[in-house]
Amino acid sequence: MQDLYNLSAEQSILGAILIDSKVILEGNQVNLSAQDFYANEHQIIYKAMNKIFAENTEVDLVTLQNELKNIGKMDQIGGMAYISSLVTAVPTSSNAIYYIKIVKELSMKRNVSTMMRYTEENLKALPQSELLKFVERLKTTILESGNVEDWYIEAAEIPMEIETPGTIQTGFDFIDLVTGGGLNYGTLTILTGEPSSGKSTIINQIIANAISAGHPAFLYSGELTYQMIMEWFVKTVANMEDIRRCKNTFGEYLKVTKEAHEMIAEWTREKFYIFSKDVGADEAHLSSVIEHLAVKKSTKLFVLDNLMTLECSGSDKYEKQINTVKMLKSLAKKYDLAIILVAHPNKSVTMSRESHVFEISGASEIPNLADYILKLERGEEKTVASILKNRITGIQKRSLNLRFDANRRRFYTKNKTELDKDYGYKVKAEQLSVY
Missing domain, CATH: 1.10.860.10 (DNAb Helicase; Chain A)
Structure with missing residues (x-):
C-alpha cells in the first residue's frame, strides 16, 4: 500500500x-x-x-x-x-x-x-x-x-467556442499563418532537426518575439550553461548598432556591448525564466515549475531542449519518453500553454528523401501526441523549415526557406522583416530612465 x-x-x-x-x-x-x-x-x-x-x-x-x-x-x-x-x-x-x-x-x-x-x-x-x-x-x-x-460531461453544456484561446506568435509570418495565428494555447509542438540545423536559433527568436509581445517564457536546456544560454539569446535580440567588431589572436569576432547586454537582461526581468541546474529535470520538478510559472507568473510559452535529457518515470527509455510527452501535453491543455519540445530526428531515416512525422528519435507514440511538428533542414545556402504535422488548421507539408545572418544570429525570410525586427529592449531602458 x-x-x-x-x-x-x-x-x-x-x-x-x-x-x-x-x-x-x-x-x-x-x-x-x-x-x-x-x-x-x-x-x-x-x-x-x-x-x-x-x-x-x-x-x-x-x-x-x-x-x-x-x-x-x-x-x-x-x-x-x-x-x-x-x-x-x-x-x-x-x-x-x-x-x-x-x-x-x-x-x-x-x-x-x-x-x-x-x-x-x-x-x-x-x-x-x-x-x-x-x-x-x-x-x-x-x-x-x-x-x-x-x-463524462453533458454534451448540451459544451459552449460554442467563439474566440480562439490565444496564440504565441513565432515572429515568422508564414509559420504563424499556417498554424492558425501562431502556436495555439493548449498545444504541444515538436521541433526536430539535425545538430547545427538552427533549432537553438529559431527557439531564441520565438522566445524573444513572445517577450516582445508581453508573454513571459520559460526555457529548459539540458546541454547549455546559464552563461551560454544568455550569450546566445542576447546576440539574437541585440540591434546591429549594439554589436561591435572585436579582434583577438584568432581573428575578428562580434560582441554585444556591455550596455546593450545589461539592457536586454533588464528587458527580460519577470519575462524570461530558465530551469535551475540545481534540481533534476524529472517529472515532479518540471511539472511543478511549469504549474507554478503558469499560475503565479502568467507564463504561456515553455520550451524544453531537449527530449533526450529529460528524466521521467518509466521502466525503459521509451516509456519514460512517452510519460514525459504525455505530462507536457496534459499541462498544455490544463493551463492553456504553448509548449515546444526539441527532439532529435532518427538517424536511420534522415537519408529519406521525404520528411515524415515518424522520423523523430524515440518512442513512435510521440508524434501522435504532438499538435504541431516543425522540422529544420540545413542546406549550403538556406535552411528549410517544414510543417510536418498541424492538428489545428490541417495545413501541413508546407515549407519556408530561411537565410541565416551570423552577425545578428537570426533566421530571416526574403523580405528580411525578421532580420530588421527591433524587439524593444531599448524602449524599456528609456522608460526606466524616466523614473
Missing part, C-alpha cells in the same frame, strides 16, 4: 483551506472526509478545520492553532511549525479540487486493496454467493468515490 497515498496532495488541500476556507465546500461536493487522508496528522487537522468551518468561523493559522490546542492534538500533528508549512505547500487555492480528487481516488484504492486482501485471505472458505456480494461491494466502493462523475 506504499504507493496508494500522496502526502503532497494532502498537504496541498490543507494549505488551500488555510488560504481560502471555502475549499472545504469543494471537498464536501465529492464527500471528502478525514478518513480519506492517509496521514494521521492530516486526518486530525482536517477534522479540526471542518469543526471551525461548521461554526461559521474563518479557518486560518490562529483559529486552527486554537482548536488543536483545545483538543490536545497540537504536538501530535507536529506543532505550529508544521501548520505554517502547509500554507507554503501550495501556490494557490484554485487547484484545490484537483488535489481533492487525487486524495479521494487514492483513498478508494486503499479501501479496494483492503477488501481484496481480506477476500484473498479467506477465499477458500467463501461460498460463491459471498464472492458475488464482494464484487458488488467493490463496484459500489469505486462508483461512490466521487471521481466517476468527472469521467
Whole structure:
C-alpha cells in the first residue's frame, strides 16, 4: 500500500483551506472526509478545520492553532511549525479540487486493496454467493468515490467556442499563418532537426518575439550553461548598432556591448525564466515549475531542449519518453500553454528523401501526441523549415526557406522583416530612465 497515498496532495488541500476556507465546500461536493487522508496528522487537522468551518468561523493559522490546542492534538500533528508549512505547500487555492480528487481516488484504492486482501485471505472458505456480494461491494466502493462523475460531461453544456484561446506568435509570418495565428494555447509542438540545423536559433527568436509581445517564457536546456544560454539569446535580440567588431589572436569576432547586454537582461526581468541546474529535470520538478510559472507568473510559452535529457518515470527509455510527452501535453491543455519540445530526428531515416512525422528519435507514440511538428533542414545556402504535422488548421507539408545572418544570429525570410525586427529592449531602458 506504499504507493496508494500522496502526502503532497494532502498537504496541498490543507494549505488551500488555510488560504481560502471555502475549499472545504469543494471537498464536501465529492464527500471528502478525514478518513480519506492517509496521514494521521492530516486526518486530525482536517477534522479540526471542518469543526471551525461548521461554526461559521474563518479557518486560518490562529483559529486552527486554537482548536488543536483545545483538543490536545497540537504536538501530535507536529506543532505550529508544521501548520505554517502547509500554507507554503501550495501556490494557490484554485487547484484545490484537483488535489481533492487525487486524495479521494487514492483513498478508494486503499479501501479496494483492503477488501481484496481480506477476500484473498479467506477465499477458500467463501461460498460463491459471498464472492458475488464482494464484487458488488467493490463496484459500489469505486462508483461512490466521487471521481466517476468527472469521467463524462453533458454534451448540451459544451459552449460554442467563439474566440480562439490565444496564440504565441513565432515572429515568422508564414509559420504563424499556417498554424492558425501562431502556436495555439493548449498545444504541444515538436521541433526536430539535425545538430547545427538552427533549432537553438529559431527557439531564441520565438522566445524573444513572445517577450516582445508581453508573454513571459520559460526555457529548459539540458546541454547549455546559464552563461551560454544568455550569450546566445542576447546576440539574437541585440540591434546591429549594439554589436561591435572585436579582434583577438584568432581573428575578428562580434560582441554585444556591455550596455546593450545589461539592457536586454533588464528587458527580460519577470519575462524570461530558465530551469535551475540545481534540481533534476524529472517529472515532479518540471511539472511543478511549469504549474507554478503558469499560475503565479502568467507564463504561456515553455520550451524544453531537449527530449533526450529529460528524466521521467518509466521502466525503459521509451516509456519514460512517452510519460514525459504525455505530462507536457496534459499541462498544455490544463493551463492553456504553448509548449515546444526539441527532439532529435532518427538517424536511420534522415537519408529519406521525404520528411515524415515518424522520423523523430524515440518512442513512435510521440508524434501522435504532438499538435504541431516543425522540422529544420540545413542546406549550403538556406535552411528549410517544414510543417510536418498541424492538428489545428490541417495545413501541413508546407515549407519556408530561411537565410541565416551570423552577425545578428537570426533566421530571416526574403523580405528580411525578421532580420530588421527591433524587439524593444531599448524602449524599456528609456522608460526606466524616466523614473
